Amino acid sequence: MDSIKIVGGHRLDGTISISGAKNAALPLMVSSLLTEEPLTLNNVPDLADVSLLTRILSGLGVEITMHDQNGQGDVGSQVYTLHSSHITSTVAPYELVSRMRASFWVIGPLLARCGEARVSLPGGCAIGMRPVDLYLMGLRALGVHISIEKGYIVAKAPRGLIGAHIVFPCVTVGATHTLLMAATLARGETVIENAAREPEVGDLITCLNEMGARISGIGSSRLVIQGVDRLHGATHEVLPDRVEAGTYALATVAASGNVLLRNARPELMETVFDTMRQAGAQVNIVDEGVRIQHDGSLLRPVNVHTHPFPGFPTDLQAQLMALMTLSGGTSRICETIFENRFMHVNELLRLGANISLNGKMATVYGATHLKGTEVKATDLRASACLVIAGLAAEGITTISHVYHLDRGFERIEEKLSSVGADIKRCRG
Ligand code: UD1
Secondary structure, X not given: OOEEEEEOOOOEEEEEEOOXXXXXXXXXXXXXXXXXXXEEEEEEOOOHHHHHHHHHHHHOOOEEEEEEOOOOOOOOOEEEEEEOOOOOOOEEOHHHHXXXXXXXXXXXXXXXXXXXXXXXXXXXXXXXOOOOHHHHHHHHHOOOEEEEEOOEEEEXXXXXXEOXXXXXXXXXXXXXXXXXXXXXXXXXXXXXXXXXXXXXXXXXXXXXXXXOOEEEOOOOOEEEEEOOXXXXXXXXXXXXXXXXXXXXXXXXXXXXXXXXXXXXXXXXXXXXXXXXXXXXXXXXXEOOEEEEEEOOOOEOOOEEEEOOOOXXXXXXXXXXXXXXXXXXXXXXXXXOOOOOOOHHHXXXXXXXXXXXXXXXXXXXXXXXXXXXXXXXXXXXXXXXXXXXXXXXXXOXXXXXXXXXXXXXXXXXXXXXXXXXXXXEEEOO
């Protein structure tokens, strides 16, 4: 199992190019199931989750070709063409769905296109319960008959999907993606209320409309979908990754330095950048992206609640916590989206942090002098938090179980080394 070794204390200076967003690429790839024509996606990141979804879609009969965007092997420059001319299976097996929850989303397009799907329930997850009840509530509203057999959702809509009025009781990104995709081919109008407004949902809507769907309300919590008979092929560019950009922004402040985040989209990250400015970092919007600067002076503590977009993203909560261990006071970080997304706290304690937990609230006592040691990556975003802590810590930090990191951060050690970090992957 690979590990990552970081020698802390090096400034970061230079430019990091932000890759295509994992959380946009995955639903976009799934949407290829909705049409028998090819869907070409530019700027697909090279990530373990993308490879795993490729396997799942191939198993359903999707022909997938992939090549470098400009033939130069640049980071973040893969082009995928996904062609679902014949869907040969409507089954997504436990072995694959349990490894990546987003693969559950195939249930929407499979039902829309084939009228049936047999998709494994995703099973346990490191950051909380993460049920699929709201997906099922929405699909039932579209006329789907659902039963559960031996851990599989068996879903049938032999006479096709019928438009409906769906009101989500809480914001869910995945169920919004799934219901949106399903409703594009339903008969009549579907309205989704309290839909997720995450930019990645907007990217999916843009692509679906490019494929011939009729969806209005992009960027709002009320989406209206007029069903159409068929969708056609399209070419679409995946949105830059705001979580990756936010992670490198926080890393630059933790290590001190001056880094241009090329292609970062500041309008999608206002809450994150406001929080960083409040803490004392310099965040400047420039033509090519966003420039982050910090001179190493003591940071101010912040109080943050995670919220659905446009609130502070849960996917940057762990990384912000690593930074706040270095501030000059006491920060409070409240996780409101997931029930158990504090697995990184015990690892930060191993590096010398002083954090107490009370339910959803973490109190981070700053002014910590972090000292490198061995830590374990427990989930995707928690791993990024340990990288940030390792960059700021004195001495050597070794992070094990980095396969979590590879799920969502493209060539992280290459990108950070290119701006001056002392970070290496140890194969093992
Ligand atoms: C997506 C993102 C993930 C991000 C999360 C919240 C991808 C691949 N993943 O995950 O990175 O952290 O959004 O921004 O895009 N819920 C239910 N019942 C349901 C569905 C969800 O109770 O049927 C709850 C979940 O348990 C959670 C909350 O709703 O507490 C939000 O989950 P959701 O937005 O669905 O997250 P994902 O789509 O899985």
